[in-house]
Amino acid sequence: MNKQLINMGSLCIGCGAGIIANEIIKSLNEPAIFVLATGCLEVGTTTYPHNSWPYPVIHANFGNAASVASGIARARKFNQKINKNLQIIAIAGDGATYDIGLAALSGMAERGEDVLYICYNNQAYMNTGIQKSGATPIGAQNSTLLKWEVEQKLYPKSVIKIMLAHKIPYVAQTIPIFNNDLTAKIKKAINIKGPKYIEILSPCIRGWYYEPKDSLNIINLAVETCFWPLFEYEDNQLKINYVPENKEKISTWLKLQKRFTELSKDKNLIDKLQKQINKNWEELLKENN
């Protein structure tokens, strides 16, 4: 079995999506079929006649990765030779998950389809040119920026919580490379029957405006500030996977990314945001106990 993408195709240097795809592939010892939603990962790795994928892969539309995966999951029952180990893995960005494909994802979860759904969240429609998505955080510069208070809440909606409300057997949040957290979660998820949802914060050099060499640094800081805690839910039971010893301030994270230039000037809003992050983190710790 091949253990990585054949190459990164036309993905940007330092792109989180490519790193994530490789981490997923490396975690697999089983045969797998990948379903891609339209987005950077799909476009970057499958431009005809090129194909980076060492596994069978299908891309249909933007908002239907969960539904296409459902069809394959049912088809698996007619393939007696491999049906025990075969994994169906859907990978979609935040636009395809939070917005246009949310109903399809909900349907997949509600029907109990045996699919691992992975959302790589780079917090905007990066492939079409950095437009705001349902996952865009407050103050993040994008090409469709409106007044923050009008268009965006302090915190974007939580698809993690939406998935928890579906009571599916496994829900987790992680980042590309951090103590093998991602690999461990993939390995755990594929041994669980039923719908699984893993959301991965994915750094984007174009949309977040930073130097490619800072990719991993930036993504680690999202965890150290508790903006993006690492946790997992097995049967809706929370486990926090990492507790920072010294929590970093959110302003440190914001400063590294030019998309937050305007926000960084707004002390009031940063204070509000810091308070919200603290509150979320405390709630999470409380739930963990």
Add this chain to the structure above:
Amino acid sequence: MKKISLTGNEAVAYALKQVEPEVISFYPITPTTEIIQLTNKYILEGKMKTEMILAESEHSALSACVGAAACNLRTVTATASQGLLYMHEVLTVASGLNLPIVMIVGNRSISAPLNIHNDHSDTMAVKDSGWLQFYAENPQEAYYLTILAFKITNLIKIPAMICLDGFITTHELTKINILSDKEVKNFLGKKDKQKSLFNFEKAPIFGQLSLPDSYLYFRFKLAKKIKKSKKIIEKTFTNFNQKFQTHFNLIETFNLTTAKNIIIASSSICGTIKETITQNLKEWGLIKITTYRPFPKKSLINICKNKEKIIILDKSLTFKGEKTGHLYEEVKEALFDLQEKPKIFGEVVGLGGKAFSPKDLKKLIQKYE
């Protein structure tokens, strides 16, 4: 051959039971809901081994078919009206990926205003999405065409719609001929080996990004495939006709040997037209379009070249600025190259389920006599 009383929906469900597609994916919409209720019942009773996906939307219903069909399995869905329009985005992907999906459409008007009754606005709106389209006149044809669709799509690797008039045909109860399960299975044969996601050694890819240097190639290839499909469809029809004493062709003709004038139409209205011709319109003949995609241009030219008048009856509107329908546009284009053209007229009738009786037809014909 067995004869039983079935509605159009029941006849289609019966055909599906006999075909036993591996995956059915569906979202409820009037007037096709019965098809899936019945097949679900067959599954629960152990009469067919099929995976049933009750999707949360038509968009997802067809998407699940795309996934299953890419694993080289027989898949089917059923829809109508807004449901078909909601699937439109996925329709072009299904054909672009050469997936042999079968879809049953209970033809119904489209919104607004909301109306659940019959016309052809829904399937006409998606006629150019790369799917084959067959129109059934009655429950008997719907039954046969459903079986035929699985054979044809397997041979051509292009998805197909079987269209039957909502309520008129879906709910019409008639006695129809039923093939035995064995006859159906033998006719369909084994599914061809083709590109499949289950081929782990080859690790195939479906749905790549294609840049301007290759996109044209793929789209022309699909167009060529549909052009070539005409012969395969004709051959499959002939084969079926010989085996089961049916009369399927790209088009069906009625009273054409003596008639100088022709009515062209499709689906259930053809029953009304045949009856009226037999009673009081001996001067007129009928061409029924069974296969709308691919469009039977050559057959039309051959039949229409020495005729005087042609009236095309449409159950859909084009909104191009004149009150004409889609079939009218297609026939007119098809006959454009004829040296001596018949006079061609178009009429739009029966929208939103408005009844069209033999009396209405006679009145309409009088305008052109």
